[in-house]
Amino acid sequence: MATPREVWQKAFSESSVRPGAYETMSGIPLEPVYGPDDGEFPGVYPYTRGPYASMYRSKLWTMRMFAGFGTADDTNKRFKDIINSGGDGLSTAFDMPTLLGLDSDDTMSLGEVGRCGVAIDTVEDMDDLYRDIDLGKITTSMTINSPAAVLLSMFIAQAERNGTPRARLGGTLQNDILKEYQAQKEFVFPPRQGMRLVRDTIAFTAAEMPKWHSVSISGYHIREAGSTAAEELAFTLANGFAYVELAAQTGLSVDAFAPRLSFFFNAHIDFFEEIAKYRAARRIWARWLKERYGATSERSLQLRFHTQTAGVSLTAQQPEVNIVRTAIEALAGVLGGTQSLHTNSMDEAMALPTERAARIALRTQQVIANETNVTAVADPLGGSWYVEELTNEMERRAEEIFADIEAFGNGSMLDGCINGIEENWFQSRIADSAYDLERKFNSGERIIVGVSQFLEGNDEDEIDLLRITNEDEQKQRRRLEAVRLSRNSAAVAESLAVLETEAADPEINLMPALINASNAQATVGEMMKSMGTVFGRHIEVPTI
Amino acid sequence: MTLRVLVAKIGLDGHDRGIKIVARLLRDAGMEVIYTGLFQTPDTVASAAIDEDVDVIGLSMLSGAHMTLAPLVVEALRSRGASIPVVVGGIVPRQDIPLLKAAGISEVLGPGAPGTAVVDTIRAAANAS
Numbered sequence: 001m002a003t004p005r006e007v008w009q010k011a012f013s014e015s016s017v018r019p020g021a022y023e024t025m026s027g028i029p030l031e032p033v034y035g036p037d038d039g040e041f042p043g044v045y046p047y048t049r050g051p052y053a054s055m056y057r058s059k060l061w062t063m064r065m066f067a068g069f070g071t072a073d074d075t076n077k078r079f080k081d082i083i084n085s086g087g088d089g090l091s092t093a094f095d096m097p098t099l100l101g102l103d104s105d106d107t108m109s110l111g112e113v114g115r116c117g118v119a120i121d122t123v124e125d126m127d128d129l130y131r132d133i134d135l136g137k138i139t140t141s142m143t144i145n146s147p148a149a150v151l152l153s154m155f156i157a158q159a160e161r162n163g164t165p166r167a168r169l170g171g172t173l174q175n176d177i178l179k180e181y182q183a184q185k186e187f188v189f190p191p192r193q194g195m196r197l198v199r200d201t202i203a204f205t206a207a208e209m210p211k212w213h214s215v216s217i218s219g220y221h222i223r224e225a226g227s228t229a230a231e232e233l234a235f236t237l238a239n240g241f242a243y244v245e246l247a248a249q250t251g252l253s254v255d256a257f258a259p260r261l262s263f264f265f266n267a268h269i270d271f272f273e274e275i276a277k278y279r280a281a282r283r284i285w286a287r288w289l290k291e292r293y294g295a296t297s298e299r300s301l302q303l304r305f306h307t308q309t310a311g312v313s314l315t316a317q318q319p320e321v322n323i324v325r326t327a328i329e330a331l332a333g334v335l336g337g338t339q340s341l342h343t344n345s346m347d348e349a350m351a352l353p354t355e356r357a358a359r360i361a362l363r364t365q366q367v368i369a370n371e372t373n374v375t376a377v378a379d380p381l382g383g384s385w386y387v388e389e390l391t392n393e394m395e396r397r398a399e400e401i402f403a404d405i406e407a408f409g410n411g412s413m414l415d416g417c418i419n420g421i422e423e424n425w426f427q428s429r430i431a432d433s434a435y436d437l438e439r440k441f442n443s444g445e446r447i448i449v450g451v452s453q454f455l456e457g458n459d460e461d462e463i464d465l466l467r468i469t470n471e472d473e474q475k476q477r478r479r480l481e482a483v484r485l486s487r488n489s490a491a492v493a494e495s496l497a498v499l500e501t502e503a504a505d506p507e508i509n510l511m512p513a514l515i516n517a518s519n520a521q522a523t524v525g526e527m528m529k530s531m532g533t534v535f536g537r538h539i540e541v542p543t544i
Numbered sequence: 545m546t547l548r549v550l551v552a553k554i555g556l557d558g559h560d561r562g563i564k565i566v567a568r569l570l571r572d573a574g575m576e577v578i579y580t581g582l583f584q585t586p587d588t589v590a591s592a593a594i595d596e597d598v599d600v601i602g603l604s605m606l607s608g609a610h611m612t613l614a615p616l617v618v619e620a621l622r623s624r625g626a627s628i629p630v631v632v633g634g635i636v637p638r639q640d641i642p643l644l645k646a647a648g649i650s651e652v653l654g655p656g657a658p659g660t661a662v663v664d665t666i667r668a669a670a671n672a673s
Contacts, residue, residue, distance in 0.1 A: 096556035096607050108585070111612025112556050185558030185582055226561045312561075316655040349655045350637050351608070431564045438565045442659040451656040465637055468608060542581030544567040 008033070008041035011053035018057060022376050032057055033378040042337070042378040046286040048279050048391065049379035050337040051302035056375035061333075062340035063365045064141065064306065068093030068118035069352050070472040071479070072128035075118040078355065079133060085359055086366065089340060091141040092129070093117035094151070099186040101147040101528030104476045113473035116352070117143075120151065121480045121523045126158040135164060141172040141216070141306075146188040148175040149197045150527045152205075153514035161519075170211035172262060175201055176218045178239040178417050181538065182426035183225035184218075188528060191418045193535035195246060196506060202243070203250045204511035206257060215243050216264050216306065223266035224312050226434020229277045230394055232266060234401035235426060237284055241402075241413035244293050254293045258300035262339075267329040268310040274329070275381055276390035278305065278336030284395055307333035308342040314349040317450035317458045322346040327364050334368055335381055341365055351465040424543060431543075480523070487521040495520040496530045503534040547575045547670050548598040552589045553582050554617065557607035562634060566602060566662055573663040586613060590620035593628050599670040600650075605634040611643065618648035629669040633657065 002010075012032055023029045032054060033042055040046070043053030052058065065087045067078045079090050094117040097109035103121050104113045113119045120126060130140070144151045152173050156166045177194040180187045187194065198215065205212040219236030227235065240261060247257040263281065267274050285303040289295040309329035314322045323346050330343050343361040345353030353361070369375060381387040402413070408425070409416025420426050440446040447453050495517035502508045510531070517527050551567050553560060560582065567577045580592050593601050601621075603614055614632050621628055632644060633653035641652045650669040653662060 096609075100556050102556070108556060108583070110555075111609035112607060115608035185560055186556075187558075224561070225559075226565075350635060431561075434561050435565055435568050438569075438659065442569075448656070452658065462638060465639075470612070540581060542579045544564055544571065544577060544579050 003037045004039060004041050004044050005037040007044050008053050011043045015052070015054035015058050017054055018059070020057075020376075022057070024373065030376045032376075033382075034380075035383050040382065045290070045301060046283045047302055048283040049382045051282065051304055051339075055337060055378035057378075060369050060375060061338050062089040062139075063087050063362060063369075064089030064091050064340045064342055065358065065362055066091040066093050066143065066308065066342045067358065068095070069116075069466070070114040070118065070468055071476050072118055072120065072125040074114070074472070076129055076131050076133070078358075079130075081355055082358070082362070083133070083138065085362055087362055089139050089141065090133070091342060092143060094142075094144055095119045096186075098151075098524060099144065099146065101150065101188050101524055103523045103525035104473070104480050106525055111470075111473070113476050115468050119472075119476045120154070121476070121525070122483050122521050123154045123157045123161070123518050124483050124521065125479070126151075126154045127161070130158065135159060135171075136168060139170045139172070141174070143174045145174055145177050145180045145184070146186055146194065147524055147528055148173050148177075149201050149510060149514055150518075150524050152201060153511060153518045154524075156515055157518035166209050168211070169209055172213040172216050173201065174216045174218060174264070176215055176239065178242060178421065179218050179221050179235070181421040181540075182222060182235060183227070183430055184221035185540070187538045187540070189532065189535040190538045191421050194538070195418070197510065197531075198243065199246050199250055200509045200511055202247050202257065203252065203509055206252055206260070213260050213262050215260075216262050217243065218264040220264050220266045220308050222430065223268060223310070225430050226437065227430045228433050229268065229270070229273050230397035231401065231429060231433060233277050233281055233284075233394055234398035236263065236265070237281060237288070237398065238402055238405045238413055238417055240285065241288060241293075242417040244289070245412060245414040248293075254289065254295045255297040255300050258289060258293075258295055259297060263303055263305035265305050265307055266310050267307045267333040267336075269313045269325060269329060271328060271332050272381075272387055272390055273394075274332040275336040276387055276394050278333075278338070279379070279382075279387070279391040280394035280398065281305070282337075283391070284398055304339045306340040306342070307336075307338040309333070309344045311344055311348060314344060314346070315448060315450050316349040317455070318460075319346045319349065319463055321450055322349070323360060323364065326361060327368070330364055331368055331374070334374060337379060347463055347465055352468070354464055354466045357463075424541065427540075428543065483521055484523075491520040492517070492522045492526070495522055496526055499527060500530040500533055503531045547600065547667065548578070548596065549575050549600045549602060549666055550578045550580065550589070550593045550596060550598040551602040551604065552580055552584050552592075553604055554584050554586060554589055554613050555605075555607060555609045556583065557605060557609065558582055559606040560604075562606065563602075563604035566604065566633065569659045569662055570602075570666060575666070586616035586620040589617055590624055590626070593621070594624055594626050598628060599673070600666050601628055601630045602666065603630060603632045603634075605632055605636070608635065610634065610636055611640060614644055614649055615647035622648075627673065629673045631665060631669050633662070
């Protein structure tokens with residue numbers, strides 16, 4: 001039987017490797033990975049040390065910068081800046097009304113249009129958003145959840161109108177509704193109806209969009225809402241198991257679906273704990289997919305993830321210091337083997353980033369990628385007694401949480417996640433952990449530079465901030481008004497009636513009706529209301 | 545006398561980490577805290593504050609909508625003949641603070657405000673009214 005090293009060696013020799021010297025600055029030659037022959041290796045089950053044998057020697061992580069503000073035109077310009085600065089992936093941030101499936105002229109949208117992301121009301125906005133960007137070359141990710149099926153349908157309608165068939169579209173839909181109820185709180189429909197839409201997008205993309213990633217299972221928001229690293233790890237993977245069980249209900253085999261899943265983790269400031277978290281995530285996922293869900297394809301077992309540095313670690317005081325925090329967090333993501341990375345900008349404790357701040361954030365990644373030589377050797381911290389023990393401990397803590405969730409669901413992780421949400425279990429645990437950490441900051445047990453200590457410089461002039469004006473809101477409302485006036489309202493009404501009828505039959509996949517409504521220039525709000533008539537609304541019981 | 549505080553999220557902002565921490569800080573400081581949940585409007589907040597007879601309202605705002613929505617809470621209170629002090633906390637750029645105060649907001653707590661500052665600011669706002 002081949003040793004783990006031999007298995008790795010074979011996979012490595014079959015990988016294409018970027019040309020380079022692969023030596024230290026002083027000329028010491030570097031192996032692609034270090035460790036005993038019978039130990040763990042990257043690209044070898046259970047993938048603790050990385051999903052691929054050659055890791056960054058074959059391909060660096062994608063520098064995927066998250067952006068979106070104002071109107072679709074404004075964001076389209078920022079996207080082009082990112083591409084011109086060397087970013088190689090796009091990630092779209094939508095504004096609060098879009099995240100909640102409301103139109104820009106809804107009374108609840110007052111003051112929120114274009115503030116936290118880009119405002120999208122109809123397929124016309126989607127058209128402007130990606131104008132003159134080659135979606136065949138640049139992959140795009142859309143951070144959207146409750147109305148994910150609606151935005152995907154608009155994306156398809158826009159692309160097909162411009163001559164790109166859906167089968168050729170590559171990208172990622174966040175579409176992780178479970179963490180909305182648990183942490184991010186941009187929910188609309190009740191959990192089981194929300195999961196029906198996730199199911200429909202999974203089944204639709206599996207059948208018609210071979211290059212599309214239908215769910216990006218996101219721990220980022222769970223952590224930002226206040227969880228510990230172990231809770232982020234466990235809740236995220238549990239949600240992943242829930243989607244695997246959901247897809248199985250549609251008749252998809254696990255190997256037809258699991259390769260399309262990707263993950264999204266936070267990179268917080270506790271450097272080694274974060275690296276251990278990523279390593280544990282890969283090991284747990286591989287084992288559960290193989291042993292519990294019967295996956296056999298290697299792609300199903302290899303957990304791939306996007307990382308974002310921790311927004312919550314940024315300070316409004318002495319904002320330039322955030323560049324340092326972000327660099328350290330980004331390095332944790334890279335040493336943990338991330339497949340793509342967003343680095344936050346120094347001004348984001350106060351506002352959306354300026355172009356300059358966003359460029360420095362991208363440059364931070366470019367320094368790590370091109371100057372530090374950390375990309376030469378896979379999992380450089382593997383074998384460290386400290387990191388290996390932390391990895392094992394993360395895994396143990398996650399397994400304890402899985403046991404709780406499984407018990408809530410009487411053996412089903414899918415029911416366990418939904419029941420845990422309905423019982424407020426996830427939400428309470430996150431709030432408890434957030435308060436525990438806050439007390440450590442308040443007691444001085446944990447220090448924040450510029451906030452609790454080292455305050456000299458806090459009174460210096462502030463850096464320039466991006467200002468979103470009410471003018472953008474007015475502009476977007478006028479644009480929506482123009483579409484409403486020029487479209488064929490009979491066709492809109494008919495498409496919405498079909499959507500509502502089909503929503504009432506849980507056997508029907510709603511994607512075709514949504515694409516039809518998008519083509520008719522129905523708005524996000526109209527489509528969400530039509531489904532909401534049938535689905536109802538989720539109301540969270542407020543708890544402190 | 546025990547201070548009664550309504551903490552509220554208005555508009556579409558779902559970020560509730562801060563408000564829950566603030567609610568617990570105030571509760572642990574001996575205040576009675578009422579949280580009405582996500583997606584409230586200026587009108588629902590003003591009505592709840594009056595019905596609950598609170599001494600202070602704390603608004604948690606992280607979505608950038610504070611300049612539009614926070615003054616509407618003050619207006620909604622005034623139109624009901626109430627003068628309950630309103631404190632805003634969250635992602636508020638420093639330049640916006642004088643504008644919010646001119647619009648009737650009592651005090652603003654920016655990012656990184658320590659727990660003691662939150663408690664002291666709420667007490668001070670209640671005593672000033």
